Amino acid sequence: MAFKVLQVDHIGIGVNDLAATKEFYKNALGIEHLPEDEVVEEQKVKVSFFPCGDAELEFLETTTPDGPIGKFIEKNGGRDGIQHVALRVDNIENAIADLMAKGIKMIDEKPRYGAGGSAIAFLHPKATGGVLLELCQRMK
Numbered sequence: 001m002a003f004k005v006l007q008v009d010h011i012g013i014g015v016n017d018l019a020a021t022k023e024f025y026k027n028a029l030g031i032e033h034l035p036e037d038e039v040v041e042e043q044k045v046k047v048s049f050f051p052c053g054d055a056e057l058e059f060l061e062t063t064t065p066d067g068p069i070g071k072f073i074e075k076n077g078g079r080d081g082i083q084h085v086a087l088r089v090d091n092i093e094n095a096i097a098d099l100m101a102k103g104i105k106m107i108d109e110k111p112r113y114g115a116g117g118s119a120i121a122f123l124h125p126k127a128t129g130g131v132l133l134e135l136c137q138r139m140k
Contacts, residue, residue, distance in 0.1 A: 003095035009088035009118075009136050010049070010056040014069045015080045018048055018061035025050055025057070038115050045069050047115040058086070058115065084122070086134040092119045095135050099123065111137070 015021045018037070025031045034049045044067025050057040060083065062070035072083050089095045092111045100106060107122040114120030118136040125132050 003092075003098055004090045006088045006090055008055045009086040009134075009138075010058040011082060012058045012060055012084040012086060012134065013080065014072045014076070014083040015059050015061050016073060016078070018046055018059055021059050021061075021080070022048055031057075039063060040113070040115050042113060043068060045115075049116060084132040084134050086120070086136050089135050089137055092121060092135055092137040096121050 022033055026033065031050045031052060034051065037046055037048045039046045041063075044062060044064045045060045046063055047061075048059045050059070060069045062068075062073065064070060065074075069083065072081075073079065096106060096109065096111065100109065105124040105127040107124050108120070111119035111121050114134075114136055117139050119139055120134055120136045123133040123135070
């Protein structure tokens with residue numbers, strides 16, 4: 001059940017104000033976001049992607065204070081910040097099975113829906129030295 005990490009897919013950044021963040025990246029840096037934002041109800045977030053070379057910046061605004069991004073920003077002193085790094089894999093089911101067989105603690109033991117139509121799974125930060133790593137497989 002081998003798998004391969006293909007590239008850094010995106011960097012997930014929790015933000016307080018998605019509209020202001022989009023304006024800054026567009027006006028100050030000249031980076032255009034994808035035309036459609038997406039609300040992922042299961043994760044209680046509104047998401048905007050900014051393609052940046054072979055990877056993307058993913059900005060996440062909570063839709064409710066008790067969501068993962070709301071909790072992250074609260075823990076971060078109310079400030080925006082990098083919440084996770086996503087690695088694109090060739091086969092997410094094989095990746096999860098292989099990591100679990102190696103004794104690596106997973107938050108998700110099976111893939112779930114992620115923004116942009118991806119299948120995603122998170123490794124537990126205790127297994128990665130404190131970094132929240134997301135595995136993703138692009139389905140589109």
